[in-house]
Amino acid sequence: xxxxxxxxxxxxxxxxxxxxxxxxxxxxxxxxxxxxxxxxxxxxxxxxxxxxxxxxxxxxxxxxxxxxxxxxxxxxxxxxxxxxxxxxxxxxxxxxxxxxxxxxxxxxxxxxxxxxxxxxxxxxxxxxxxxxxxxxxxxxxxxxxxxxxxxxxxxxxxxxxxxxxxxxxxxxxxxxxxxxxxx
Amino acid sequence: xxxxxxxxxxxxxxxxxxxxxxxxxxxxxxxxxxxxxxxxxxxxxxxxxxxxxxxxxxxxxxxxxxxxxxxxxxxxxxxxxxxxxxxxxxxxxxxxxxxxxxxxxxxxxxxxxxxxxxxxxxxxxxxxxxxxxxxxxxxxxxxxxxxxxxxxxxxxxxxxxxxxxxxxxxxxxxxxxxxxxxxxxxxxxxxxxxxxxxxxxxxxxxxxxxxxxxxxxxxxxxxxxxxxxxxxxxxxxxxxxxxxxxxxxxxxxxxxxxxxxxxxxxxxxxxxxxxxxxxxxxxxxxxxxxxxxxxxxxxxxxxxxxxxxxxxxxxxxxxxxxxxxxxxxxxxxxxxxxxxxxxxxxxxxxxxxxxxxxxxxxxxxxxxxxxxxxxxxxxxxxxxxxxxxxxxxxxxxxxxxxxxxx
Numbered sequence: 187x188x189x190x191x192x193x194x195x196x197x198x199x200x201x202x203x204x205x206x207x208x209x210x211x212x213x214x215x216x217x218x219x220x221x222x223x224x225x226x227x228x229x230x231x232x233x234x235x236x237x238x239x240x241x242x243x244x245x246x247x248x249x250x251x252x253x254x255x256x257x258x259x260x261x262x263x264x265x266x267x268x269x270x271x272x273x274x275x276x277x278x279x280x281x282x283x284x285x286x287x288x289x290x291x292x293x294x295x296x297x298x299x300x301x302x303x304x305x306x307x308x309x310x311x312x313x314x315x316x317x318x319x320x321x322x323x324x325x326x327x328x329x330x331x332x333x334x335x336x337x338x339x340x341x342x343x344x345x346x347x348x349x350x351x352x353x354x355x356x357x358x359x360x361x362x363x364x365x366x367x368x369x
Numbered sequence: 370x371x372x373x374x375x376x377x378x379x380x381x382x383x384x385x386x387x388x389x390x391x392x393x394x395x396x397x398x399x400x401x402x403x404x405x406x407x408x409x410x411x412x413x414x415x416x417x418x419x420x421x422x423x424x425x426x427x428x429x430x431x432x433x434x435x436x437x438x439x440x441x442x443x444x445x446x447x448x449x450x451x452x453x454x455x456x457x458x459x460x461x462x463x464x465x466x467x468x469x470x471x472x473x474x475x476x477x478x479x480x481x482x483x484x485x486x487x488x489x490x491x492x493x494x495x496x497x498x499x500x501x502x503x504x505x506x507x508x509x510x511x512x513x514x515x516x517x518x519x520x521x522x523x524x525x526x527x528x529x530x531x532x533x534x535x536x537x538x539x540x541x542x543x544x545x546x547x548x549x550x551x552x553x554x555x556x557x558x559x560x561x562x563x564x565x566x567x568x569x570x571x572x573x574x575x576x577x578x579x580x581x582x583x584x585x586x587x588x589x590x591x592x593x594x595x596x597x598x599x600x601x602x603x604x605x606x607x608x609x610x611x612x613x614x615x616x617x618x619x620x621x622x623x624x625x626x627x628x629x630x631x632x633x634x635x636x637x638x639x640x641x642x643x644x645x646x647x648x649x650x651x652x653x654x655x656x657x658x659x660x661x662x663x664x665x666x667x668x669x670x671x672x673x674x675x676x677x678x679x680x681x682x683x684x685x686x687x688x689x690x691x692x693x694x695x696x697x698x699x700x701x702x703x704x705x706x707x708x709x710x711x712x713x714x715x716x717x718x719x720x721x722x723x724x725x726x727x728x729x730x731x732x733x734x735x736x737x738x739x740x741x742x743x744x745x746x747x748x749x750x751x752x753x754x755x756x757x758x759x760x761x762x763x764x765x766x767x768x769x770x771x772x773x774x775x
Binding site: 213298 | 375377378381386390394395396407
């Protein structure tokens with residue numbers, strides 16, 4: 187079934203069409219959820235909530251812009267909402283210390299699951315900022331608005347997230363102990 | 370030589386090759402939730418449909434009952450008019466008999482024939498032909514009797530006193546040949562006939578006037594009833610505005626001032642029960658605190674209330690109880706986080722909602738057709754305003770309006 191027809195059928199709450207749509211996008215959205223979550227269980231919860239929200243809101247999709255972009259945005263929003271609900275307090279760290287966040291290609295020559303684990307182990311806000319800015323091309327202004335933080339906090343959080351990732355990844359790849367300083 | 374690159378870009382590049390699939394159980398759970406939601410959606414539309422059907426059924430039943438009542442009233446009024454006529458006839462009969470007994474020695478046959486005629490005259494105009502026939506009969510009898518009894522003119526007891534003046538004239542004409550006898554006959558005959566005639570006429574007049582008066586009274590009463598029924602104002606329209614306190618049973622909210630304004634159309638189904646439908650704009654405005662942030666939400670709905678109002682106390686200020694449901698359709702929603710607009714959560718706001726409405730109504734007459742209405746109401750929303758918060762929300766409102774009856 188064509189995507190447009192699938193969307194139309196989903197608007198009519200056709201369960202089969204909803205199943206087809208799920209099959210079509212489940213992997214893409216699951217990977218997105220994995221990056222924004224602490225672990226795979228949380229990622230699957232987010233995926234569930236995201237699809238429920240997609241099916242509930244599909245009538246609002248007017249066909250403007252890419253459908254995949256639209257469902258990705260809903261999934262990211264779900265992750266942010268969950269974070270907002272659960273966070274005990276807001277982290278407002280403006281760390282001015284500039285650490286080197288560059289690595290060589292060899293440093294990243296580790297298992298993809300390991301890289302994913304490193305991202306998942308980041309503190310919640312750092313993980314969100316890193317994912318939003320680095321992997322999903324949000325601007326610091328947008329991130330500030332979404333997370334209710336200042337732009338400078340967003341920039342600082344991003345830098346700090348990269349530093350932590352570098353530290354973790356280099357630890358995972360001891361054959362490359364060399365660290366690069368200076369940005 | 371190894372090339373340094375930003376760790377973020379490096380990770381992004383590497384993650385493009387990541388392939389993962391969720392557990393099969395995820396879809397099973399999604400499917401179950403979607404089916405549950407379908408059932409809930411069905412109920413959500415079923416409940417107002419049932420409510421509306423019941424209201425329509427009630428209106429239909431009330432209308433049917435009223436029609437039956439009107440038919441019954443007509444039948445009763447007709448019966449009572451007939452009863453009045455009959456009663457008059459009977460009373461006339463009795464009076465007449467009495468008067469006859471007292472004044473003259475008129476035989477029972479004569480009385481009987483008079484009463485028969487009286488009855489015939491009073492009962493129905495349609496019987497005039499019969500009356501005429503019977504009069505002719507009497508006339509014929511009288512004439513024959515007269516012919517037979519010309520030598521005994523005093524024996525007038527067998528005369529039928531129903532005969533009118535023309536009959537008397539006939540009598541006079543037939544007896545004109547014998548003057549002496551005529552002189553004897555005439556006074557006796559004329560005496561009796563004139564007294565009886567007078568009595569008859571007086572009684573007739575009396576009976577007619579009584580019956581006419583009573584019939585007129587009855588008719589007037591029926592007319593007055595119908596006029597009164599017409600005077601009752603069945604419909605009313607009420608523009609209103611209310612100040613609402615918006616609250617949640619499971620979330621702390623503040624700055625909960627909300628407004629509601631619209632118009633309601635009422636139909637007075639019975640003396641005390643009115644059904645009403647309306648359209649209104651409900652503007653909810655509240656702030657909830659999450660962590661260190663204040664989320665100010667402005668949600669606007671179109672509201673369609675369907676309510677039944679039962680008057681429980683009559684007086685200068687009537688008191689009523691109100692129950693019903695409101696169907697809510699989302700118009701617009703805005704969420705501000707510490708003053709900055711944030712469209713993030715708008716997707717989690719329900720497009721439609723319903724509320725169950727309970728309240729009291731007080732109204733007092735201001736002008737001829739204008740009432741001032743005050744209604745404290747409690748409305749509980751069936752669905753959470755926001756899925757995100759799963760909030761159980763309600764509004765407490767005080768409605769003020771001017772009701773115009775027509």
